[in-house]
Amino acid sequence: MVAALVGLAIVRSMETPDTPADTPAETTIAAKDWAAASAEPQYRAAVVDLLGALAYGELAAFERLAEDAKLAPSLEDKAELAAMASAEFHHFEQLRARLTTIEADPTAAMEPFAAALDEFHRQTAPSDWLEGLVKAYVGDSIASDFYREVAARLDTDTRELVLAVLDDTGHASFAVEKVRSAIEAEPRVGGRLALWARRLMGEALSQAQRVVADRDALSTMLVGGVADGFDLAEVGRMFTRITEAHTKRMAALGLSA
Template sequence: MSDSSPGVADLLGVLAYAELTAFLRLAEDAACHAPTLADRAALGELAAAEYAHFRLLRERLASLGADPEEAMEPFVGPLDGWHEQTAPADWLEALVKAYVGTGIAFDFYREAAAHLDDETRRLVEEVLADEGRSQFAVERVGAAIKEDPRQAGRLALWARRMVGEALSQAQQVAAARPELATLLVSGEDITRMFTRLTEAHNRRMDALGLTPGP
């Protein structure tokens, strides 16, 4: 797969905008939902890491001769729509969204990156690195459920909604950018890919102490 193909620019563009919005949303969650100064500081650090990832992607797009803003523009509507549909009502919902919702979306991007050249694939793997988001969410959500087990049912339903909305977002993006969709299925058994995505999602739910559900 050539690193100058339209699918590559699309993948880097959607990732760049995803990282930019992740930075903005984490900063907003820190300001609006974090219950303690320590939590606010921790989310601030995660937000800073997301912005650093955005800068790497922007620089890579520019090095390929692409305009970063033009590469991101097709994905503004779908990603902003997803965030609007999944605005968390409280601190725990924000954590589940950051871990489960963002996690399954990033899994799709990893699947697409598997078919790219080595340099671009390494960059994608670098910007999709966890940076402590998982541990932070698992610890906070686990402690909250231990303190109040009734939270588990509510958060499990919220997590399932995250997955549904993420899949809807992926379908919109694939329909709008067929070159990007081609990366996902290039030489791949689509059933096996969705099996991997489902297994990864179930592991996240287990880590949170939530039942994955149907």
């Protein structure tokens, strides 16, 4: 989910700062294909960054879900989490293939995001199966929200990829069902998991903001002048929106986050 938040920040940086507010840049970009849109070096660099952040996010998610599968109480549950891990790996493959297609080095594109994502996962290693499920659900949901939101701002080719990757998610219902029945069976589990969900979101925001700070410098290097228009307040509002959607989902799950 850090990748999603980081990606959101990058997407904001794609908007040319001198574009008037009533004719946002994404309207123009959204009508172009990659060949046309990428003629703009800033846009190209921003997409490489975005795909790099998402690709590393998917690879890291694969690793952690596979790790968390060990906590599963049954073989069926283990297989479900392994299926989620495997789906994330295939997202990674699609994003990496896209980076190669647009002649970007996938590793170079991913590396700037590795430290923050690794640190997020280190800080949020689930201590049991239910924590692992909540993490999987929260991560999947935020990623879906983000992919949907970002799609509209991208050129037609990149959008197609992002929607294809999104289309393949949907393992979340498994997690929801399991967490709900665990809370029904033992209501005080809900309190613990609510705290956990809040901690997940806190860590995600903290790492994402760390990257945003780095991004400002990195953007100056990669995207040139556009970075000067990087609007931290707007990024903050985005984070707030994402957090609100998260809070609603947690409430629906029986966790007052």
